[in-house]
Amino acid sequence: MDQQRIRNFSIIAHIDHGKSTLADRILELTDAVSSREMREQVLDTMELERERGITIKAQAVRVHWKGHELNLIDTPGHVDFTYEVSRSLQACEGALLVVDAAQGIEAQTLANAYLAIENDLEIVPVVNKIDLPQADPKGTAAELADLVGESSDRVLRISAKTGEGVADVLDAVVERVPAAGGAADAPARALVFDSSYDQYRGVVAFVRVVDGSFRHRERLRAMAAGTRFEAEELGFFSPTMRPTESLGTGEVGYVITGLKDVSRLRVGDTLTSEGRPAEAPLPGYKDVKPMVFSGLYPTDSDDYPELRDALEKLKLNDAALFYEPETSQALGFGFRCGFLGLLHMEIVRERLEREFDLDLLVTAPNVAYRVVTPTGETIEVHSPADMPAEFERIEEPYIRASIIVPKEYVGSVMELCNERRGRYGSLEYLSESRVHLTYELPLAEVVLDFYDQLKSRTRGYASFDYDLAGFREADLARVDILVGGEAVDALSLVVHRASAYERGRALVERLRDEIPRQMFDVAIQAAIGSRVIARETVKARRKDVLAKCYGGDITRKRKLLEKQKAGKKRMKQVGMVEVPQEAFLAVLNLGQEPRR
C-alpha cells in the first residue's frame, strides 16, 4: 500500500467510555466483518483460537476506508503500563480521544492524552454516548476542545452504540491524521509496540514498520536485546490473522518469531534486518523496571511448586513481571515479585488466584528503594527485610499524581495528599465544576491505601492516574516487628520517620490481638534498629490443664493432647513463640488491600 494512504491510529478512552463499542462499529462499517460475524468473530475469537491452541490476541486491526488502509492499534488500558501505552502511541500518527458525554474527562484519559500530545500525535476529539439522556455533549466538547487546543466545532459528537457519527470519525481519521511516515529506502526498522506469547508459535511481536520493509523468512535482529531470529510468519489482523509475504513502510502487523521467552523481545525494542541492519535503533526504548514489590506465598506450603509454575507461565506473557524465590521464617517458601505498579500487582494476583486456583498470602507492598551505603555504593532494595541497618541515604520513587474531582472535594483531596507527604503541583479548572489537581507523592504512600482513601473521601468521584517522577531522597526508617525478641522478617516495613510510630503501633496492637496466649509473656515490639518505638504484651496463660484423667478416659485425654500438639505444629515458630498463620494474614491485610 502506498504510504500516503496509510493511517495508523489508536483510541484513547477511559474505561467504559466506549472504546470497544467504537472499535466494533468501525470494523462493521468498513466491512471488515458483518455485524453478525462481528459478534461471532471478534468476541468469540479468543474462545475459538484457544480451542485451536492459539492464544494470540489482536493488538492491531487493519481496515479499509475510502481507498485508505487504516490500522487501529490497541493500547493497554491502565496506568501501570504507561510505557507500553507510550510505545503503542509511538506506532501511530494520530489518536481518537473518546470521552463519555455524561462523564466528562477522567484522569486516565488526561494522562494518555498528554502522552499522545508528547508523541506529536494528531488528536481527534470525540464525544461519545450523545444518545444518553444525561449526556452533556456541549459541555464535554468544550472540556475536550480546551484540552487539545482546538475549537469546539472540531469535536466530533457520536454514539458508538447507535452508529451515529461513526462514518465521520473514519473520515476524520483519513483527513486529519497524517499519512504514515518513514523512509521506504532506508534500512528496515520496526517498532515492537506489544508482544504476546503463544505456546505453539512462541513470541509474537506486534510491530509498526518505520523504515524499509520486512519479508517472510528474513533473518531479523532485535536491536536492544540483541536477539536474533527468523520471521517465521508476517501478517496482520483483519480482524483474524492474515499472513502476508511482507510488511512495508508505515504498515502495522505481526511477526511470529518462534522465540520461547517474551523477555528476549521487549516492548519498545527495534527490529531490523540482519541482511541490511539499521545503524541505530528507534529512540525511546526503556528497560522498564518493577517499582512495586511484594512477597507472594502460598497459604498452603504444599502449593509452592504450583505457584512457581504459574509465575513461570505468566512471565512468558508479561515481560515486566519480576520474581525470585524468597524464604520467610514466618511464611515459608514463596517469591518476591516485582510489578510495574499496584494495578499490575492486582492483575497478577488475580490471575494467579483465578486462572491457577492458588490461595495466596500477599505481604504489604513496598517500593524499590535506592540505598547509598556507608561505603558509597548504591544498591537497590526490594524488600524491607533487605534494607541495611546503616546507610548514607535512601532514595524512594516519587510519582506525579493527576487527580480530577468535582470542586467540592478539592479540600479533602489536598488534605489526603498532604497527609501522604505530597508536594502540591497545580490546580486547574477543567470546567466550572471539575478540577484537575496534580501532586508529587512518594509511591510508597500511594501503594498503601491511597486509592481507597481517595475514593472514600470523594464518594467515588475522584479519578486518579500517575506516572513516575524519579527517585528522591527521603527520611526513611526500617521498622522491624519483634515477637518475643525475634524480628519477623515478613512484617518489616520501610516508612517515613514521621509515621514510623503510628504504623509500628498499629501493627503491634493488631498482632497482640492475633497471637494466642502462650506459656510465657510475649513481648511484641516495633523497633527502629535497637530503639523500641511501640510495645505490647500478650500475657502468659495462667492455666492449661485437663481437669480429670482417670482409667476410663486416658485414651480421650491422650488424643486431646495429641490434637493440641498437632495444633502447635501448624503454628509458625518465631523463636519460642507459636504464631498462627492467620495472625500474619490479619496483620498483612492491615489496610493494605489495593483495589481499583
Place this chain on the structure above:
Amino acid sequence: MSLGDGGRPGCGSVRHLYVHLPFCVHRCGYCDFVTLVGRAGEHGRYVDALLAELELERAALAPRLETIFLGGGTPTFTSASELARLLAALPAAEEVTVEANPETVTPELALLLREHGVTRVSVGVQSFRPHLLAVLERRATPAAVHAAVYALRDVGLDNISLDLLYGIPGQSAADLDRDLGDALALEPEHLSCYELEAKPGTRFTHTFGNELARQAEAMEDYFERVVDRLTGAGYRWYETANFCVHPERAEGRDLRARHNLAYWRGRDYLGIGIGAVSTVQGRRWRTTPGLGSYLAALGHGEAPPRELEPLPPSVRRRERVLLGLRLDEPLTLRGLDEAVDLAALGRLEQLGLAERTRSGDADESVALTTRGRFLGGGVTAELLA
C-alpha cells in the same frame, strides 16, 4: 460379713479393679459419664451380670488386689441389698473406694459400706452454695453434705474424699473461697477439685457454654486460688486435680487415692460394668455402654460387646508421660526417651516450667515446676515427641 468372702483369688497380674455402677436418681446437666436414671428393677440383674463378667475375667486378676473402686453413676443409689451382695462377692483389696452422692448417704448406708470392707468414700459435693448446686442440677443440699460426712465418720470411716467443682456459671471468687472453707471445715482426708468442663453434647454446654466462655477470663485464677488455699491448709497437691492431707499431719498415712495413682502410674487395671475401660497387657478395651446388650450377653455367660484398642509400646510410653506429669513426683525418663522431645524439654526448663533431676546414679527424671503444673496440658503437649 466381710468383703472378700465370695472372691476367689485370680492368677494374673492385675491388681486394680474398677466396677461401674451406672444408676442415678437424675442425670445432671454437665455429666457425660455412662449413667442410667432409676431402673430399680434392673439393679439385681446388673449386679448378676457384673459378677458374671468378673468371673470371666478373673484369670487376669492377681491373687491379691491392691485396690477396688466403685464408680458411677451413683454407686450408692444402687439398691442397698444389691450393693451389699456385690460388695460381698468382690475379692478382697487393701483399698476399697465407693463414690457416693451426699443425699444417698444415710447412717444405714454408711454402716453397710463399713461392714462390707469399704475403706474410703468419695463424696460428690461439687459445691456448698445452693444457687450453684441448682445450676449443676445437683439434688443435695449443703445440709445433706454435712449429714453424709458425719454419718460416714460415725461408723468410723477415716478416709473421706470430697469432690468440688469450680468455674461454675455465676460462681464468684468469694463463692469459691466459701466452698473451699466449708469443705476444709469437714476435715476431709482427700479433696478432688475439678474445673467444670463444658463437654460437647451435654445439656449443660447447650445452656451455659456461652456464659462459661464469657467468664473464662474472670475465672482464670480460680485454679491458683484452689491450690493456694488447699496447700495453705496443709494439703499435698499430689495430682493436677487432687489433694490429700500431708503424711506428717496424718500420723504418717499416705492418703493419696491408691486406685487412681495406679492409673497415673500406668499400671494395668480391669474395669467391669457398662462403659468400663480395662487396660491389660498392652490392650485396652471398653465394654458396651448399652445396658441391654450387656445384660443379654452376660445372661448367657458370654463376654459383653467390647471396643478394642491396641496399645502399642509407643502409645503406652506417651501415656506414661502424660499421666506421670500430672503427679507431684518426678517422672523417670528411662525407657521413655522416644516419647519425650528433649529439645522441647530444654525450652521448658528455660521457661522455668520443667526441671530435669538426677540424683547420684539414679535415672534422669523430669518434674514440672509449680507454674509448669498450672500449665500441665500445654507443657505435656510440648514435651510429647
